[in-house]
Amino acid sequence: MKKISESAVRRLSLYLRLLRGIAGDQELISSQELAEPSGSTSAQVRKDLSLFGSFGQRGKGYSVPELIDTLERILGLERRWRVAVVGVGKLGSALLGYRGLSERGFDVVVAFDVDTEKVGTELNGIDICSIDSLSRVVRERGVEIGIIATPPEEAEGIVSRLADAGVSAVLSFAPIELGNRDPMVVRTMDLALELEGLTFALTSARNGDS
Amino acid sequence: MKKISESAVRRLSLYLRLLRGIAGDQELISSQELAEPSGSTSAQVRKDLSLFGSFGQRGKGYSVPELIDTLERILGLERRWRVAVVGVGKLGSALLGYRGLSERGFDVVVAFDVDTEKVGTELNGIDICSIDSLSRVVRERGVEIGIIATPPEEAEGIVSRLADAGVSAVLSFAPIELGNRDPMVVRTMDLALELEGLTFALTSARNGDS
Numbered sequence: 001m002k003k004i005s006e007s008a009v010r011r012l013s014l015y016l017r018l019l020r021g022i023a024g025d026q027e028l029i030s031s032q033e034l035a036e037p038s039g040s041t042s043a044q045v046r047k048d049l050s051l052f053g054s055f056g057q058r059g060k061g062y063s064v065p066e067l068i069d070t071l072e073r074i075l076g077l078e079r080r081w082r083v084a085v086v087g088v089g090k091l092g093s094a095l096l097g098y099r100g101l102s103e104r105g106f107d108v109v110v111a112f113d114v115d116t117e118k119v120g121t122e123l124n125g126i127d128i129c130s131i132d133s134l135s136r137v138v139r140e141r142g143v144e145i146g147i148i149a150t151p152p153e154e155a156e157g158i159v160s161r162l163a164d165a166g167v168s169a170v171l172s173f174a175p176i177e178l179g180n181r182d183p184m185v186v187r188t189m190d191l192a193l194e195l196e197g198l199t200f201a202l203t204s205a206r207n208g209d210s
Numbered sequence: 211m212k213k214i215s216e217s218a219v220r221r222l223s224l225y226l227r228l229l230r231g232i233a234g235d236q237e238l239i240s241s242q243e244l245a246e247p248s249g250s251t252s253a254q255v256r257k258d259l260s261l262f263g264s265f266g267q268r269g270k271g272y273s274v275p276e277l278i279d280t281l282e283r284i285l286g287l288e289r290r291w292r293v294a295v296v297g298v299g300k301l302g303s304a305l306l307g308y309r310g311l312s313e314r315g316f317d318v319v320v321a322f323d324v325d326t327e328k329v330g331t332e333l334n335g336i337d338i339c340s341i342d343s344l345s346r347v348v349r350e351r352g353v354e355i356g357i358i359a360t361p362p363e364e365a366e367g368i369v370s371r372l373a374d375a376g377v378s379a380v381l382s383f384a385p386i387e388l389g390n391r392d393p394m395v396v397r398t399m400d401l402a403l404e405l406e407g408l409t410f411a412l413t414s415a416r417n418g419d420s
Contacts, residue, residue: 004414009406010220010407013402016406017403098401100402103402170408191308192316196226201219
């Protein structure tokens, strides 16, 4: 398979989200219909999907259920993933109550914190364990993905400990750069980046561009 | 200006973040150096930047300070933006304490909630006002961007009220689709989408793809 850029993967996720929303209502979809809500173009859609050997029928479009299957397979979403949330402050607590995760195939199976008041309790049915037990508990519960919601100064150390415990991927909310630690995959959730997408749109609109 | 795709804007933000990190240490940067940490290619970098008339000098690279100026201007970041957070639950509270916003030019100037216990208090120096006063307060304080951290069922109504009050752009954390309301720009922060970027990487690694 050719190397796929991060932004192409992002588009595939957007196509899948859209397709899941219309599944059952619609059997076929055109590249144009897929492009519009994903902020893409129909040429881009066709190019993205052809990378994976998914070809629509000329003049008819793509089969919605087939395309869902293909995209789920490519994105690794034909199965569920076991997630740990590290840090149960405001953000971490919000994550433990976030329905959008399990709906999309991500099960938060455990959380970690340093606060002895929180350790041993549960939130939304999820156990909060001591950060000191992280390595053991991560292995016992088969955690595959860690979400880091600790203060930024803790994040680097937590990533190392998760990597040592065999966690394959990390999504960090700490607004600092965390390098990839091959083979672990690390991503940073960057709120400012999303806001910059908005300010770009506002600025180009004010300048009279389309 | 040509229409710029959402993913191109995203790349511009990533280039800018990288450039700001090295400003002062380095005078010139090659397209290759810009590409690597942004998950892009040097050809893509050159193409992205040429859209805005920013051309590196052959064999030397781009001027770091010039490129920062150009990208800030394109992304609308040569100025600061006034932001309101709607919903001061766990997520909203976390946002009011998030340093990454003001560091990148976004000032949270007010927050809104329905809870009478919270209304009239402040958190991290930010006033929490009643949601009933939203239209008036948004106008008085010149809010330009709204961040929605309410329960999903409230989000749609809040977007309408923000639009009526003249807010230009909204970033929503509610895991539901909110259509654009021209001229207001609406984006949804999608945690599952970020996680899908990780599962794609894990899945293609396991399949032995590069």
